Amino acid sequence: MARAVIAREDFRVHDVGLRRQAMVTDPRLLVYAHERFEQLGSQGIEHIIAREGQEFDPVKARLLVRLVVAVFDTCLDSLADWTEGTEVRPVVEIFDEVAGATRDLVT
Template structure:
């Protein structure tokens, strides 16, 4: 590797680390502002001041208060959607949905302290609850469409919705279980929550 390429690679790595750190700082400050003042009690200018960045920087990272409080949308890779619709990766609908949810959860849960702060704020602020509900409805509709593409329309939209809502409940249970011990591996928590869900449904 030439010195020029090595320097470019190092610069890119440094820029990415700075981007991740700035994103986290903005999200953390936005959640603290929401916790302390309520969602409607602060502006993007307040966020810029709290995070010690310019207003322009804030909008370079997030286009709205809702986006920074809830965090970036998670879009499934096309190959993941295609594999699921085709019947993969295991061939069992519920297990495959758990697999997709686990991947998404592990990506979002790299910083569990931030995840728990967000969950706490989401549960207490009525405006955030309403905004989060809108986002979950979009996620639910997308998941229902995936299920019906895979299983066929005869599976039924209401049945698919119930399955997705069960999955969301399992994810929330995983986050609740992780709060007392942030060091416990997430896959173990997911397995425990899924196991409890199976036990309840089979009772």
């Protein structure tokens, strides 16, 4: 599900770096981002429970949402660390690599 969402987005390397810089320098933007994360996280939990069934543990659903966010954030770190003159890897490719590393850690 997360991979499908990421594949639809257009991530420009320069924009990722600027947005990350804005987040750490503007406390109001950081508060807004956190509030938005909570809203989207709640929606993600609802979607997971709807997909998996009402018996699915909401704690596990919340953990899954946060894990996917951490994987995505790691992908954005890779983009933000990009240097001029090197090839820009597609975010979906980076996501697959980070998700695989995450799987290796928890299995």
